[in-house]
Amino acid sequence: MKSILYVAGEGLPFIKSGGLADVIGSLPKALARRGYDVRIVLPLYQKIIDKHYDKLERIGTVPIHSGWINQPATYYKSEVEGVIYYFIEHRDYFERSELYGYPDDGERFAFFQRAALDLLYVVDWFPEIIHSHDWHTGMIPLMSKVCYGGDDRYQRIKHAYTIHNLAFQGNFPPEVLGQCLGIDYYFYDNGSVRFDGGISFMKSGIVFADKVTTVSHTYAQEILTPEFGERLEEVLRFRREDLWGIVNGIDTDVWNPKTDKLIAKNYDARSFISGKKANKKALQEEMGLEVRDDVLLMGMVTRLTRQKGVTMITERLNEIMGLDIQFVILGTGETDAENAFKWLESAYKGKAVYYAGYNEELAHRIYAGSDLFLMPSMYEPCGISQLISMRYGTLPLVRETGGLKDTVSPYNQYTGEGNGFSFYSKNPDDMMYILRWATDIYYNNQPAWKKLVRNAFNTDVSWGHSADLYERLYWSM
Numbered sequence: 001m002k003s004i005l006y007v008a009g010e011g012l013p014f015i016k017s018g019g020l021a022d023v024i025g026s027l028p029k030a031l032a033r034r035g036y037d038v039r040i041v042l043p044l045y046q047k048i049i050d051k052h053y054d055k056l057e058r059i060g061t062v063p064i065h066s067g068w069i070n071q072p073a074t075y076y077k078s079e080v081e082g083v084i085y086y087f088i089e090h091r092d093y094f095e096r097s098e099l100y101g102y103p104d105d106g107e108r109f110a111f112f113q114r115a116a117l118d119l120l121y122v123v124d125w126f127p128e129i130i131h132s133h134d135w136h137t138g139m140i141p142l143m144s145k146v147c148y149g150g151d152d153r154y155q156r157i158k159h160a161y162t163i164h165n166l167a168f169q170g171n172f173p174p175e176v177l178g179q180c181l182g183i184d185y186y187f188y189d190n191g192s193v194r195f196d197g198g199i200s201f202m203k204s205g206i207v208f209a210d211k212v213t214t215v216s217h218t219y220a221q222e223i224l225t226p227e228f229g230e231r232l233e234e235v236l237r238f239r240r241e242d243l244w245g246i247v248n249g250i251d252t253d254v255w256n257p258k259t260d261k262l263i264a265k266n267y268d269a270r271s272f273i274s275g276k277k278a279n280k281k282a283l284q285e286e287m288g289l290e291v292r293d294d295v296l297l298m299g300m301v302t303r304l305t306r307q308k309g310v311t312m313i314t315e316r317l318n319e320i321m322g323l324d325i326q327f328v329i330l331g332t333g334e335t336d337a338e339n340a341f342k343w344l345e346s347a348y349k350g351k352a353v354y355y356a357g358y359n360e361e362l363a364h365r366i367y368a369g370s371d372l373f374l375m376p377s378m379y380e381p382c383g384i385s386q387l388i389s390m391r392y393g394t395l396p397l398v399r400e401t402g403g404l405k406d407t408v409s410p411y412n413q414y415t416g417e418g419n420g421f422s423f424y425s426k427n428p429d430d431m432m433y434i435l436r437w438a439t440d441i442y443y444n445n446q447p448a449w450k451k452l453v454r455n456a457f458n459t460d461v462s463w464g465h466s467a468d469l470y471e472r473l474y475w476s477m
Contacts, residue, residue: 002474003037003127004028007116009109009136010099011040012251013080014048014087017099018303019248019384020134020164023215026251027470030463032082034471039127041116044076044087046095052078056087062122066114066147067182069107073115075122086123088115100136106172109136109201110180117144117154126153129474131160135170138205139181142193145208146183158477161209163202165381166223166230167307170201195232206235210477213244215382216403220245228379244473247406248382249463250391255367257392262364269457272393273450276371283369286362289326290350296325296442299370299394301363301385304333304341309376309399312428314340319432323439327352328366330359367392372438376423376431380404386420390456395449396420397438399431407461411441411452419456 010017012025028038042048059075074089088094093108102108117140120126132140141159148154177183177199187193193204206212214220222228224237236243253259257275258268264282267275277293284291302308313320314337320327321344329341329352341354355362367373373389375398382403386396390408398404400422411418421438423430442449 002129003125004031004039004129004131004474005116005120005127006038006040006131006133007113007137007140008040008042008133009112011042011085014042014052014085015045015099018164019215019382022250022384023162023164023248024133026249026463027467028083029081029251030249030467031470034467037127038082039084039086039125041086041088041119043094043099043112044074044089045099046097048087049095059086059122062118064111064115064118065182066110067179069111069114069180069182071111073111073118075119086119088112088119090115105170106176106201107180109170110139110176113137113140113143114147114181116140117148120153127157129158129160129477131162132205132209133162134164135168135200135202135205137161138170138201138203139183139193140205141208141210142183142187142204143181146187158211159209160211160213160473160477161205163206163212163214163223163381166202166214166228166232169195169203169230169232171195171198172201173198200232203232203235206232206239209242211242211244211473212236212239213246213473215245216247216406217245218405219379219381219402222379222402244469246466246469246473247403248384248387249466250384250387250461252391252462255364255388255391257368260364260368262361263368264365267393269393269454272453272457276368276393279365279369280371281369283328283365284326286365287328287353287355288350289328289353292326296323296372296439297328297370298325298372298374299328299330299366299389300374301330301366302333302375304331304337306334307378307380308333309378309431310334310337312376312426312431313374316428316432317344320435321348321351323436324443325351325372325439328355328370329353330355330357330362330366332357367394370394371442372397372421374435375399375404377401377404378426383407387461390419390459391461393453393457395438395452395456397431397434398422399426400424407459409455411438411448413448416448416451417455418452419459420452
Protein backbone atom coordinates (compact mmCIF):
# COMPACT_ATOMS: atom_id res chain seq x y z
CA MET A 1 0.00 0.00 0.00
CA LYS A 2 1.17 3.51 -0.80
CA SER A 3 1.01 6.21 1.87
CA ILE A 4 0.47 9.82 0.80
CA LEU A 5 0.30 13.09 2.72
CA TYR A 6 -1.51 15.96 1.00
CA VAL A 7 -0.49 19.44 2.17
CA ALA A 8 -2.72 22.31 1.08
CA GLY A 9 -3.95 25.74 2.05
CA GLU A 10 -7.61 24.70 1.90
CA GLY A 11 -9.76 21.63 1.43
CA LEU A 12 -13.32 20.43 1.61
CA PRO A 13 -15.36 19.53 3.58
CA PHE A 14 -13.74 22.01 5.99
CA ILE A 15 -12.76 25.18 4.11
CA LYS A 16 -12.98 26.51 0.55
CA SER A 17 -12.07 29.62 -1.39
CA GLY A 18 -11.48 28.05 -4.82
CA GLY A 19 -11.14 24.89 -6.90
CA LEU A 20 -8.12 23.68 -4.89
CA ALA A 21 -10.48 22.84 -2.03
CA ASP A 22 -12.61 20.65 -4.30
CA VAL A 23 -9.57 18.62 -5.34
CA ILE A 24 -8.41 18.13 -1.75
CA GLY A 25 -11.93 17.08 -0.78
CA SER A 26 -12.30 14.56 -3.61
CA LEU A 27 -9.03 13.04 -4.89
CA PRO A 28 -7.74 11.71 -1.53
CA LYS A 29 -11.14 10.16 -0.88
CA ALA A 30 -11.05 8.41 -4.27
CA LEU A 31 -7.58 7.03 -3.53
CA ALA A 32 -8.56 5.95 0.00
CA ARG A 33 -11.30 3.82 -1.55
CA ARG A 34 -8.55 2.08 -3.54
CA GLY A 35 -6.69 1.12 -0.38
CA TYR A 36 -4.22 3.99 -0.04
CA ASP A 37 -3.30 5.42 3.35
CA VAL A 38 -4.14 9.03 2.55
CA ARG A 39 -3.90 11.92 5.01
CA ILE A 40 -4.28 15.68 4.65
CA VAL A 41 -2.88 18.61 6.63
CA LEU A 42 -4.49 22.08 6.61
CA PRO A 43 -4.19 25.29 8.62
CA LEU A 44 -6.83 25.60 11.35
CA TYR A 45 -8.56 28.74 10.13
CA GLN A 46 -11.14 30.67 12.11
CA LYS A 47 -13.88 29.51 9.75
CA ILE A 48 -13.01 25.87 10.50
CA ILE A 49 -13.05 26.59 14.24
CA ASP A 50 -16.48 28.22 13.95
CA LYS A 51 -18.07 25.21 12.23
CA HIS A 52 -16.05 22.12 13.12
CA TYR A 53 -14.05 22.64 16.31
CA ASP A 54 -16.21 20.34 18.45
CA LYS A 55 -15.51 17.45 16.04
CA LEU A 56 -11.72 17.74 16.22
CA GLU A 57 -9.45 15.60 18.37
CA ARG A 58 -6.53 17.45 19.97
CA ILE A 59 -3.19 15.69 19.47
CA GLY A 60 -0.75 18.00 21.24
CA THR A 61 1.41 21.12 21.09
CA VAL A 62 5.04 21.34 19.99
CA PRO A 63 7.44 24.27 19.34
CA ILE A 64 8.15 25.05 15.70
CA HIS A 65 11.57 26.44 14.87
CA SER A 66 11.94 27.86 11.37
CA GLY A 67 14.54 30.56 10.85
CA TRP A 68 13.70 33.29 13.36
CA ILE A 69 10.25 31.80 13.94
CA ASN A 70 9.92 30.11 17.31
CA GLN A 71 6.22 29.53 17.85
CA PRO A 72 4.04 26.70 19.19
CA ALA A 73 1.79 24.67 16.90
CA THR A 74 -1.14 22.72 18.27
CA TYR A 75 -2.23 19.76 16.16
CA TYR A 76 -5.75 18.42 15.75
CA LYS A 77 -7.19 15.46 13.90
CA SER A 78 -10.44 14.37 12.25
CA GLU A 79 -11.44 11.50 9.97
CA VAL A 80 -13.87 11.84 7.06
CA GLU A 81 -14.78 8.93 4.77
CA GLY A 82 -11.56 7.03 5.35
CA VAL A 83 -9.28 10.07 5.08
CA ILE A 84 -7.46 11.51 8.11
CA TYR A 85 -7.29 15.30 8.28
CA TYR A 86 -4.72 17.07 10.45
CA PHE A 87 -5.02 20.74 11.40
CA ILE A 88 -2.31 23.15 12.53
CA GLU A 89 -3.49 25.74 15.05
CA HIS A 90 -1.82 29.09 15.60
CA ARG A 91 -4.08 31.89 16.77
CA ASP A 92 -2.14 34.84 15.32
CA TYR A 93 -1.38 33.25 11.95
CA PHE A 94 -4.65 31.52 11.06
CA GLU A 95 -7.54 32.80 13.15
CA ARG A 96 -8.36 35.62 10.76
CA SER A 97 -11.37 36.56 8.67
CA GLU A 98 -9.77 35.52 5.35
CA LEU A 99 -7.47 32.70 4.28
CA TYR A 100 -4.90 34.63 2.26
CA GLY A 101 -4.00 38.13 1.16
CA TYR A 102 -2.12 39.44 4.21
CA PRO A 103 1.26 41.25 4.25
CA ASP A 104 2.75 38.46 6.39
CA ASP A 105 1.59 35.56 4.18
CA GLY A 106 5.21 34.57 3.64
CA GLU A 107 5.74 34.15 7.36
CA ARG A 108 2.35 32.51 7.94
CA PHE A 109 2.86 29.83 5.33
CA ALA A 110 6.53 29.32 6.15
CA PHE A 111 5.31 28.38 9.63
CA PHE A 112 2.56 26.18 8.18
CA GLN A 113 4.94 24.26 5.94
CA ARG A 114 7.50 23.67 8.69
CA ALA A 115 4.74 22.60 11.08
CA ALA A 116 3.34 20.25 8.40
CA LEU A 117 6.73 18.57 8.09
CA ASP A 118 7.19 18.40 11.88
CA LEU A 119 3.78 16.72 12.06
CA LEU A 120 5.45 13.52 10.85
CA TYR A 121 7.48 13.43 14.07
CA VAL A 122 4.43 14.15 16.18
CA VAL A 123 2.27 11.32 14.79
CA ASP A 124 5.23 9.01 13.99
CA TRP A 125 4.04 8.45 10.44
CA PHE A 126 6.33 8.99 7.47
CA PRO A 127 4.56 8.70 4.11
CA GLU A 128 6.18 7.50 0.94
CA ILE A 129 4.93 10.58 -0.92
CA ILE A 130 4.14 14.15 0.08
CA HIS A 131 1.85 15.82 -2.44
CA SER A 132 1.98 19.62 -2.06
CA HIS A 133 -0.46 22.01 -3.68
CA ASP A 134 -0.08 25.56 -4.99
CA TRP A 135 2.16 28.33 -3.65
CA HIS A 136 1.13 27.85 -0.01
CA THR A 137 3.17 24.62 0.09
CA GLY A 138 5.78 25.20 -2.62
CA MET A 139 8.76 25.22 -0.24
CA ILE A 140 8.04 21.77 1.19
CA PRO A 141 10.15 19.72 -1.28
CA LEU A 142 13.18 21.95 -0.61
CA MET A 143 12.59 22.16 3.15
CA SER A 144 12.22 18.41 3.41
CA LYS A 145 15.53 17.87 1.64
CA VAL A 146 17.52 20.63 3.39
CA CYS A 147 16.05 21.20 6.85
CA TYR A 148 15.80 17.48 7.62
CA GLY A 149 18.90 16.41 5.74
CA GLY A 150 20.18 14.19 8.55
CA ASP A 151 16.98 12.13 8.84
CA ASP A 152 16.68 9.23 6.41
CA ARG A 153 12.93 9.04 7.02
CA TYR A 154 12.54 12.42 5.32
CA GLN A 155 15.11 11.74 2.63
CA ARG A 156 13.19 8.66 1.46
CA ILE A 157 10.03 10.68 0.86
CA LYS A 158 9.22 11.52 -2.77
CA HIS A 159 7.56 14.83 -3.60
CA ALA A 160 4.77 15.69 -6.05
CA TYR A 161 3.79 19.31 -6.55
CA THR A 162 0.58 20.47 -8.22
CA ILE A 163 0.02 23.86 -9.84
CA HIS A 164 -3.66 24.76 -9.62
CA ASN A 165 -3.23 28.32 -10.90
CA LEU A 166 0.17 29.57 -12.03
CA ALA A 167 -0.88 33.20 -11.65
CA PHE A 168 -0.71 32.96 -7.84
CA GLN A 169 2.94 32.28 -7.08
CA GLY A 170 3.68 33.19 -3.46
CA ASN A 171 6.36 35.79 -4.18
CA PHE A 172 8.04 37.34 -1.12
CA PRO A 173 11.14 39.36 -0.16
CA PRO A 174 14.40 37.38 -0.05
CA GLU A 175 14.61 37.81 3.74
CA VAL A 176 11.76 35.29 4.09
CA LEU A 177 14.16 32.55 2.97
CA GLY A 178 16.42 32.77 6.00
CA GLN A 179 14.26 34.52 8.59
CA CYS A 180 11.09 32.44 8.14
CA LEU A 181 12.14 29.26 6.36
CA GLY A 182 15.57 28.69 7.84
CA ILE A 183 17.05 27.98 4.41
CA ASP A 184 20.53 29.08 3.36
CA TYR A 185 20.78 32.02 0.93
CA TYR A 186 22.80 29.74 -1.34
CA PHE A 187 19.46 28.75 -2.91
CA TYR A 188 18.72 32.40 -3.62
CA ASP A 189 22.18 33.11 -5.00
CA ASN A 190 22.13 30.13 -7.38
CA GLY A 191 18.74 31.22 -8.76
CA SER A 192 16.73 28.13 -7.85
CA VAL A 193 14.19 30.04 -5.72
CA ARG A 194 14.97 33.61 -6.88
CA PHE A 195 12.24 35.46 -8.77
CA ASP A 196 11.76 39.20 -9.39
CA GLY A 197 14.44 40.10 -6.85
CA GLY A 198 12.71 38.05 -4.17
CA ILE A 199 11.80 34.40 -3.73
CA SER A 200 8.92 32.41 -5.21
CA PHE A 201 7.34 29.57 -3.27
CA MET A 202 5.83 28.23 -6.49
CA LYS A 203 9.09 28.32 -8.40
CA SER A 204 10.72 26.38 -5.57
CA GLY A 205 8.04 23.70 -5.79
CA ILE A 206 8.53 23.38 -9.54
CA VAL A 207 12.31 23.15 -9.22
CA PHE A 208 12.64 20.77 -6.27
CA ALA A 209 9.66 18.38 -6.53
CA ASP A 210 10.27 14.96 -8.08
CA LYS A 211 7.17 15.33 -10.26
CA VAL A 212 5.16 18.43 -11.16
CA THR A 213 1.53 18.26 -12.16
CA THR A 214 -1.15 20.64 -13.22
CA VAL A 215 -4.87 20.17 -13.53
CA SER A 216 -5.45 19.53 -17.23
CA HIS A 217 -3.49 18.31 -20.23
CA THR A 218 -4.06 21.48 -22.25
CA TYR A 219 -3.02 23.77 -19.39
CA ALA A 220 0.18 21.72 -19.00
CA GLN A 221 1.00 22.64 -22.61
CA GLU A 222 -0.18 26.25 -22.31
CA ILE A 223 2.04 27.10 -19.34
CA LEU A 224 5.13 26.27 -21.38
CA THR A 225 4.41 29.39 -23.46
CA PRO A 226 4.92 33.10 -22.63
CA GLU A 227 1.17 33.76 -22.98
CA PHE A 228 0.24 31.47 -20.08
CA GLY A 229 3.56 30.82 -18.33
CA GLU A 230 3.44 33.84 -16.00
CA ARG A 231 7.21 34.29 -16.55
CA LEU A 232 7.90 30.79 -15.24
CA GLU A 233 7.66 29.13 -18.67
CA GLU A 234 11.42 28.60 -18.95
CA VAL A 235 11.54 26.88 -15.57
CA LEU A 236 8.59 24.71 -16.56
CA ARG A 237 10.19 23.82 -19.89
CA PHE A 238 13.25 22.72 -17.92
CA ARG A 239 10.96 20.30 -16.00
CA ARG A 240 8.95 19.30 -19.09
CA GLU A 241 9.81 15.60 -18.78
CA ASP A 242 8.46 15.54 -15.22
CA LEU A 243 5.35 17.64 -15.93
CA TRP A 244 2.01 15.85 -15.96
CA GLY A 245 -1.38 17.29 -16.89
CA ILE A 246 -4.22 15.45 -15.15
CA VAL A 247 -7.72 16.88 -15.39
CA ASN A 248 -9.74 17.21 -12.20
CA GLY A 249 -12.94 15.37 -11.46
CA ILE A 250 -15.72 16.30 -9.06
CA ASP A 251 -17.23 14.60 -6.04
CA THR A 252 -20.16 12.86 -7.72
CA ASP A 253 -21.72 12.06 -4.34
CA VAL A 254 -21.97 15.73 -3.39
CA TRP A 255 -22.91 16.82 -6.91
CA ASN A 256 -25.66 14.39 -7.83
CA PRO A 257 -29.05 15.63 -9.08
CA LYS A 258 -30.58 12.27 -8.21
CA THR A 259 -29.89 12.66 -4.47
CA ASP A 260 -29.19 16.40 -4.01
CA LYS A 261 -31.24 17.63 -1.03
CA LEU A 262 -30.67 21.28 -1.91
CA ILE A 263 -32.68 21.28 -5.15
CA ALA A 264 -36.44 21.37 -5.67
CA LYS A 265 -36.83 18.02 -7.41
CA ASN A 266 -34.38 15.17 -7.90
CA TYR A 267 -33.81 13.76 -11.37
CA ASP A 268 -31.37 11.80 -13.50
CA ALA A 269 -30.66 11.19 -17.18
CA ARG A 270 -34.00 9.42 -17.63
CA SER A 271 -36.15 11.97 -15.84
CA PHE A 272 -34.35 15.22 -16.63
CA ILE A 273 -37.18 16.79 -18.65
CA SER A 274 -39.59 17.00 -15.72
CA GLY A 275 -36.76 17.47 -13.22
CA LYS A 276 -35.16 20.42 -15.00
CA LYS A 277 -38.59 22.00 -15.52
CA ALA A 278 -39.41 21.82 -11.80
CA ASN A 279 -36.02 23.18 -10.76
CA LYS A 280 -36.22 26.02 -13.28
CA LYS A 281 -39.61 27.06 -11.90
CA ALA A 282 -38.31 26.94 -8.32
CA LEU A 283 -35.21 28.98 -9.23
CA GLN A 284 -37.31 31.58 -11.04
CA GLU A 285 -39.59 31.95 -8.05
CA GLU A 286 -36.68 32.14 -5.59
CA MET A 287 -34.80 34.76 -7.59
CA GLY A 288 -37.77 36.91 -8.62
CA LEU A 289 -37.64 36.06 -12.32
CA GLU A 290 -40.70 35.77 -14.52
CA VAL A 291 -41.95 32.20 -14.20
CA ARG A 292 -41.77 30.70 -17.70
CA ASP A 293 -41.04 27.09 -18.47
CA ASP A 294 -40.35 27.83 -22.15
CA VAL A 295 -37.54 30.37 -21.70
CA LEU A 296 -33.83 29.61 -21.94
CA LEU A 297 -32.37 30.20 -18.48
CA MET A 298 -28.62 30.83 -18.44
CA GLY A 299 -26.63 30.59 -15.22
CA MET A 300 -23.17 31.61 -14.07
CA VAL A 301 -21.40 30.76 -10.78
CA THR A 302 -17.96 32.32 -10.70
CA ARG A 303 -15.42 34.72 -9.33
CA LEU A 304 -16.00 38.00 -11.15
CA THR A 305 -12.49 38.51 -12.51
CA ARG A 306 -10.89 39.11 -15.90
CA GLN A 307 -9.57 35.54 -15.80
CA LYS A 308 -13.14 34.28 -15.90
CA GLY A 309 -13.93 36.28 -19.03
CA VAL A 310 -16.30 38.59 -17.19
CA THR A 311 -15.21 41.62 -19.24
CA MET A 312 -16.41 39.96 -22.44
CA ILE A 313 -19.81 39.49 -20.81
CA THR A 314 -20.16 42.99 -19.33
CA GLU A 315 -19.27 44.53 -22.70
CA ARG A 316 -22.26 42.80 -24.29
CA LEU A 317 -24.95 42.83 -21.59
CA ASN A 318 -27.57 44.61 -23.69
CA GLU A 319 -26.88 42.31 -26.61
CA ILE A 320 -27.14 39.24 -24.38
CA MET A 321 -30.43 40.40 -22.88
CA GLY A 322 -31.72 41.20 -26.36
CA LEU A 323 -32.06 37.45 -26.78
CA ASP A 324 -35.11 35.75 -25.31
CA ILE A 325 -33.28 34.48 -22.25
CA GLN A 326 -33.10 34.82 -18.48
CA PHE A 327 -29.74 35.25 -16.75
CA VAL A 328 -28.77 34.35 -13.16
CA ILE A 329 -25.31 35.35 -11.85
CA LEU A 330 -23.82 34.24 -8.53
CA GLY A 331 -20.42 35.58 -7.52
CA THR A 332 -18.24 38.33 -6.20
CA GLY A 333 -15.03 39.95 -7.37
CA GLU A 334 -13.90 43.04 -9.22
CA THR A 335 -15.90 46.17 -8.46
CA ASP A 336 -16.54 47.06 -12.11
CA ALA A 337 -18.03 43.64 -12.78
CA GLU A 338 -20.19 43.71 -9.65
CA ASN A 339 -21.51 47.16 -10.60
CA ALA A 340 -22.25 46.01 -14.14
CA PHE A 341 -24.32 43.08 -12.93
CA LYS A 342 -26.13 45.25 -10.38
CA TRP A 343 -27.06 47.54 -13.26
CA LEU A 344 -28.15 44.52 -15.31
CA GLU A 345 -30.57 43.41 -12.60
CA SER A 346 -32.12 46.88 -12.30
CA ALA A 347 -32.35 47.36 -16.07
CA TYR A 348 -33.89 43.95 -16.81
CA LYS A 349 -36.20 43.23 -13.90
CA GLY A 350 -37.70 39.77 -14.15
CA LYS A 351 -35.15 38.71 -16.79
CA ALA A 352 -31.82 39.03 -14.95
CA VAL A 353 -30.74 38.72 -11.33
CA TYR A 354 -27.40 39.08 -9.60
CA TYR A 355 -26.55 37.54 -6.21
CA ALA A 356 -23.46 39.31 -4.83
CA GLY A 357 -21.37 36.90 -2.79
CA TYR A 358 -21.20 33.13 -2.62
CA ASN A 359 -24.00 30.83 -1.52
CA GLU A 360 -23.28 27.10 -1.80
CA GLU A 361 -26.94 26.08 -1.56
CA LEU A 362 -27.98 28.56 -4.23
CA ALA A 363 -25.17 27.32 -6.46
CA HIS A 364 -26.72 23.85 -6.42
CA ARG A 365 -30.07 25.29 -7.47
CA ILE A 366 -28.52 27.34 -10.29
CA TYR A 367 -26.81 24.25 -11.70
CA ALA A 368 -30.07 22.30 -11.50
CA GLY A 369 -32.43 25.03 -12.74
CA SER A 370 -30.40 26.46 -15.63
CA ASP A 371 -30.43 25.25 -19.22
CA LEU A 372 -27.10 26.81 -20.21
CA PHE A 373 -24.00 27.63 -18.15
CA LEU A 374 -21.75 30.48 -19.30
CA MET A 375 -17.99 30.17 -18.67
CA PRO A 376 -15.90 32.16 -21.21
CA SER A 377 -12.60 32.13 -19.28
CA MET A 378 -9.49 33.87 -20.58
CA TYR A 379 -7.57 30.94 -19.11
CA GLU A 380 -8.77 28.05 -16.96
CA PRO A 381 -6.30 25.53 -15.52
CA CYS A 382 -9.10 22.99 -15.15
CA GLY A 383 -12.43 24.41 -14.08
CA ILE A 384 -14.98 22.73 -11.85
CA SER A 385 -18.19 24.53 -12.80
CA GLN A 386 -18.42 23.07 -16.31
CA LEU A 387 -18.10 19.56 -14.83
CA ILE A 388 -20.84 20.23 -12.29
CA SER A 389 -23.12 21.76 -14.90
CA MET A 390 -22.83 18.68 -17.12
CA ARG A 391 -23.53 16.47 -14.10
CA TYR A 392 -26.83 18.37 -13.74
CA GLY A 393 -27.73 18.27 -17.43
CA THR A 394 -26.94 21.96 -17.92
CA LEU A 395 -24.99 22.58 -21.11
CA PRO A 396 -21.75 24.56 -20.68
CA LEU A 397 -20.80 27.34 -23.09
CA VAL A 398 -17.05 27.84 -22.71
CA ARG A 399 -13.97 29.30 -24.31
CA GLU A 400 -11.54 26.65 -25.56
CA THR A 401 -8.69 26.95 -23.06
CA GLY A 402 -7.11 24.71 -20.43
CA GLY A 403 -9.43 22.23 -18.80
CA LEU A 404 -12.46 23.69 -20.56
CA LYS A 405 -11.06 22.50 -23.88
CA ASP A 406 -10.26 19.09 -22.40
CA THR A 407 -13.70 18.46 -20.90
CA VAL A 408 -16.27 20.20 -23.13
CA SER A 409 -16.85 18.77 -26.60
CA PRO A 410 -18.54 21.35 -28.85
CA TYR A 411 -21.83 20.48 -30.50
CA ASN A 412 -21.48 18.99 -33.98
CA GLN A 413 -24.72 19.67 -35.86
CA TYR A 414 -23.94 16.98 -38.45
CA THR A 415 -23.28 14.06 -36.10
CA GLY A 416 -25.16 15.20 -32.98
CA GLU A 417 -21.99 14.73 -30.94
CA GLY A 418 -20.94 17.07 -28.16
CA ASN A 419 -21.82 17.92 -24.58
CA GLY A 420 -21.87 21.71 -24.80
CA PHE A 421 -20.79 24.72 -26.86
CA SER A 422 -17.42 26.39 -27.27
CA PHE A 423 -15.52 29.11 -29.08
CA TYR A 424 -11.79 29.77 -29.40
CA SER A 425 -10.87 33.44 -29.67
CA LYS A 426 -10.92 36.09 -26.94
CA ASN A 427 -13.32 38.12 -29.06
CA PRO A 428 -16.78 38.79 -27.56
CA ASP A 429 -18.22 38.64 -31.08
CA ASP A 430 -17.38 34.93 -31.18
CA MET A 431 -18.94 34.39 -27.77
CA MET A 432 -22.13 36.09 -28.92
CA TYR A 433 -22.20 34.08 -32.16
CA ILE A 434 -22.12 30.80 -30.21
CA LEU A 435 -24.63 32.08 -27.65
CA ARG A 436 -27.06 33.03 -30.42
CA TRP A 437 -26.53 29.61 -32.00
CA ALA A 438 -27.17 27.83 -28.72
CA THR A 439 -30.31 29.94 -28.18
CA ASP A 440 -31.55 29.08 -31.67
CA ILE A 441 -31.07 25.36 -31.06
CA TYR A 442 -32.94 25.59 -27.75
CA TYR A 443 -35.98 27.23 -29.34
CA ASN A 444 -35.99 25.62 -32.77
CA ASN A 445 -34.38 22.19 -32.41
CA GLN A 446 -35.38 20.64 -29.11
CA PRO A 447 -34.52 17.07 -30.22
CA ALA A 448 -30.90 18.17 -30.78
CA TRP A 449 -30.87 20.04 -27.44
CA LYS A 450 -32.17 17.01 -25.54
CA LYS A 451 -29.55 14.79 -27.18
CA LEU A 452 -26.83 17.21 -26.04
CA VAL A 453 -28.23 17.09 -22.51
CA ARG A 454 -28.12 13.28 -22.57
CA ASN A 455 -24.54 13.45 -23.82
CA ALA A 456 -23.69 15.77 -20.93
CA PHE A 457 -25.23 13.33 -18.46
CA ASN A 458 -23.16 10.53 -19.98
CA THR A 459 -19.88 12.46 -19.63
CA ASP A 460 -17.68 10.92 -16.94
CA VAL A 461 -16.88 13.82 -14.60
CA SER A 462 -15.89 11.61 -11.65
CA TRP A 463 -12.40 11.11 -10.26
CA GLY A 464 -12.21 7.58 -11.68
CA HIS A 465 -10.00 8.14 -14.73
CA SER A 466 -8.05 10.95 -13.07
CA ALA A 467 -7.35 8.79 -10.01
CA ASP A 468 -5.97 6.13 -12.38
CA LEU A 469 -3.52 8.71 -13.74
CA TYR A 470 -2.51 9.85 -10.26
CA GLU A 471 -1.83 6.23 -9.34
CA ARG A 472 0.45 5.97 -12.40
CA LEU A 473 2.16 9.20 -11.32
CA TYR A 474 2.78 7.94 -7.79
CA TRP A 475 4.05 4.56 -8.91
CA SER A 476 6.39 6.28 -11.39
CA MET A 477 8.03 7.98 -8.40
